[in-house]
Amino acid sequence: MSTLQELSSKSAKITFDKKVLSAVSYLHPYVKHRIYIAETSGILPKNMYSSNGIIDECIIQLYNNGFNIDAERHAVKLELFKLVDDYMNELFKKEVFHKNTISTSEMRKREIAKLGEDYTIDADMDLILNTELNDISYQREKDNELYLYEDKETSILRAFDVSNLPIKRSPEVFGRFYNWLxxxxxxxxxxxxxxxxxxxxxxxxxxxxxxxxxxIFDRVKNSFRTHIE
Structure with missing residues (x-):
C-alpha cells in the first residue's frame, strides 16, 4: 500500500505533509548547487533541469513508495535526501554524454567511468582518495572556471578551514576542484x-x-588545502 493510500484521515495527511514541506527548504540549496556544478562541467545541458522539478519528482516517489507516515520529521528529511541523491546520480549517468560532445568515444568512456564502479564510494579507498585526490596535479589542462555566490564560497572555505584564498583565484580554484573531484x-x-x-x-x-x-571528507579537505598552498 502506498503512503498516499495510508493517509486516510485529513489530520494524518496534514501532519505528514508538514514533515515533507519542512524538508524541502533543506533540499533546495543542495539540489541547486549540484545542478549548477553539473551544468558548468557539461554533464547536464543548461536550463533543462530545475531544483523544483527534481524535488517534486522525489516527493511523488516518497508518497508512492509506501514510506512510514508515522516516521519522525528527521527520518522523512533523510529519506527525501536519499531519493534526491539517487535520482540525481541516475540523471547524471543518463546525461553524461552531453559532456565533451565533440570528444572521442574513449574520452566519453572515461567520463562514464567517473560515475561507475572505479569511482564509487564502494571502490578501493586508497585508489580513490590517495591516487586520485593526492596525485592529480592542478597543473593539468585548464578546467572550467566556476563562479559561486560569495555565501557558497564562504561555506566551502569554512568547511575546509581555509581563510586566505584571494578572491581573484576563487573561480579557478573551485572550477578545478569540482572538475578534479x-x-x-x-x-x-x-x-x-x-x-x-x-x-x-x-x-x-x-x-x-x-x-x-x-x-572521505577529511582527505578531500586536506587535498584541497594542499593544492591551494
Whole structure:
C-alpha cells in the first residue's frame, strides 16, 4: 500500500505533509548547487533541469513508495535526501554524454567511468582518495572556471578551514576542484556543506559507515588545502 493510500484521515495527511514541506527548504540549496556544478562541467545541458522539478519528482516517489507516515520529521528529511541523491546520480549517468560532445568515444568512456564502479564510494579507498585526490596535479589542462555566490564560497572555505584564498583565484580554484573531484565524492562533500547534514546522516543516505564518510571528507579537505598552498 502506498503512503498516499495510508493517509486516510485529513489530520494524518496534514501532519505528514508538514514533515515533507519542512524538508524541502533543506533540499533546495543542495539540489541547486549540484545542478549548477553539473551544468558548468557539461554533464547536464543548461536550463533543462530545475531544483523544483527534481524535488517534486522525489516527493511523488516518497508518497508512492509506501514510506512510514508515522516516521519522525528527521527520518522523512533523510529519506527525501536519499531519493534526491539517487535520482540525481541516475540523471547524471543518463546525461553524461552531453559532456565533451565533440570528444572521442574513449574520452566519453572515461567520463562514464567517473560515475561507475572505479569511482564509487564502494571502490578501493586508497585508489580513490590517495591516487586520485593526492596525485592529480592542478597543473593539468585548464578546467572550467566556476563562479559561486560569495555565501557558497564562504561555506566551502569554512568547511575546509581555509581563510586566505584571494578572491581573484576563487573561480579557478573551485572550477578545478569540482572538475578534479569524482562526482560521487563531491556528492558527499556537498551533502555536508550545502545539505547541512552531519556525517551520520550522510552515512545513512549513502549506506556506508560514519567512519568512512569522515575519512572521505577529511582527505578531500586536506587535498584541497594542499593544492591551494
Amino acid at each position: 569524482p562526482i560521487n565524492i563531491s556528492n558527499i562533500v556537498d551533502l555536508y556543506i550545502f545539505g547541512n547534514l552531519n556525517f551520520e546522516d550522510i552515512a545513512k543516505i549513502k549506506n556506508i559507515s560514519n567512519h568512512r564518510v569522515k575519512l
